[in-house]
Amino acid sequence: MKFDLSETAPDGPTVRNPWESAGGAAAGNVTQPPKASSASGVEPKSAQGNQLAPGAPTTPPPNTKDAPDSSLPTISRRHPKFWFEDGNIVVRVDDRIFRVHMSTLKLRSTFFEDIFSEEVRSSAGIIDGCNIIDLEGRSCDFSALLDWLYPGGLSRATEHSKASFFTLACLLRASHQWKFPDAKDWALEELKLRWPPKLEEVPWQPDLTDHATKVIVLLQACGERTLLKRAFYRLLCVDDFGIKSGTENAAEENMTPATLAVKEYNHEPAKWAASDSTLSQDDILRIIRLHKYTTQRWISLTSKTPSYAFLSDRKRHAWRLSCLTILRSMWHAYVTEAQFASQGHFDPLGCLKEIKNVEWEKLGICQACAVDCRDRWEEERRRIWDELDVELGITSPSVGSYRGLDDRPRQPYQLTFNQAAAVYSGGK
Known part of the structure; x- marks a missing residue:
């Protein structure tokens, strides 16, 4: 059966409840559910809370994602927030139904604009005079979208x-x-x-x-x-x-x-x-490859004392011991055996910052060399951060740029598992 999805739902015969059980026990007609019997217009409640519809089981079986429980009354699957009395379309996602406005969905989405621009479209049924459309996806996602679309939400x-x-x-x-x-x-x-x-x-x-x-x-x-x-x-x-x-x-x-x-x-x-x-398998291989990279970078940076030229500059150290000699004497204690050193394989950025934070001036390094060392270590942090894009395959290296520690160009981001395994194993 096909229905016109115009802004005003057409009048038509009562349609069988689309959630009616396979055995034929109807949970009620979908069009125009009965009004509440109380004078206040509020749904009557049982001692336990919500009142079930007449004839509905008192202990409904649990729902499943793929097969919603057909014995529950339609009202129980309505979203408590996004069911507008003036809505002109019902959207069903998972086991939840939402009564919303076509114009709200069409305004910012080409997806819904395409759906509602069709003059005739198959409908899953009618509820309260509104056509039902089914969407693949998760109801929590659709409710988040509506929470963003409608005022007073996100x-x-x-x-x-x-x-x-x-x-x-x-x-x-x-x-x-x-x-x-x-x-x-x-x-x-x-x-x-x-x-x-x-x-x-x-x-x-x-x-x-x-x-x-x-x-x-x-x-x-x-x-x-x-x-x-x-x-x-x-x-x-x-x-x-x-x-x-x-x-x-x-x-x-x-x-x-x-x-x-x-x-x-x-x-x-x-x-x-x-x-x-x-x-995914690809991402598991990426994290393994990333750990290999950070481990090698940390070892290459800290296994030996830096030998920057300025540390042994004679003009700087004409009247004193060179900072290179002093740094060599304390590098092991303050870096390779420091408390943070064991984390360097996993967090070289954080550990390089710890090295920068050491009060090298109080340990005998001249102020000029201490400043220059910290600048070098910050450059190393930025270099590592930039190289991660290539190591992970998020960006491709340009000609003459970084090609990875093993001098191989990195693969594009979308790898097959076998390709990623080959990269990590060195192509063996």
Whole structure:
């Protein structure tokens, strides 16, 4: 049966409930559900809470994602916030239904503009005189999108508290899947504000460490590279690089990060899927390759005392012992055996900053050499940060530019598992 998807839904015969059970026990007609019997117009409630529709089972079986429970009344699957009495279209995602406005969806999305521009389209049924359309995806994503589209939702909430990563992730997925470019830009900007791109702040973003695997999976799904390098780098600091079994993911996916200190806005209770934290084989190989790179860089930088020319400059040290000699005498104690040294394989950026923070002047290094050394170490930090793009394959090296520690040009970002394995093993 086909229905006209114009702004005013057509009148027509009562349609059989699309969620009617296979056995034929109808949960009721979908069009115009019965009014509440109370004088106040409020749905009567049982002692336990919500009143079920007449004839509905008192203990409904649990829902499943792929097969929603057909015995539950239609009202129980309506989204509590996004069911507008003046809405003219019903959208079903997962086991949730939303009554919204065509014009709101069409205004900012070519996806919905294309759908609603068709004069005739197959409908999954009718509810309250509104045609139903089915969308592939997750209901939490669609509700995040509506929360951003309608006034009083995300835009107002973020004036008082920042949006949670769960809400931003749902919005980014929805805006990418259903083509809302403005919403996608907004979500990406909020993620940048949450995790600033400044190099100085990269080692001190524990919140990103908590969500690193989810950020990588999310950005991969949405075709975005904005935070990929930061997320991969923070993943180095996670036990086992965040690579967990499906059982471990299922147990931890909805735990609140211990680092969460600021009150955050959730458009609905956070509920992650296990797949949200499951790295692809390609990305597992990337994190292994990244660890190989950071380990080699840290060893090359710290295994020997730096021999910068200015450290032994005779004009600087005409009346005293050269700073190179002094630095050699203390490098082992203050760098290679320092408390932070064991973390250098995983966080060379943070550990180089620790080296910069040593009070070298008090240890006998002249002020001019101490300043120059810190400048060199900062250059090394920036060089490592820039080289990560190539090591991860996010950007391709230009002619004459960095080609990797083993002098091989890096592959484009999209690798097959076999290609990534060949790169890590040295092409053997």
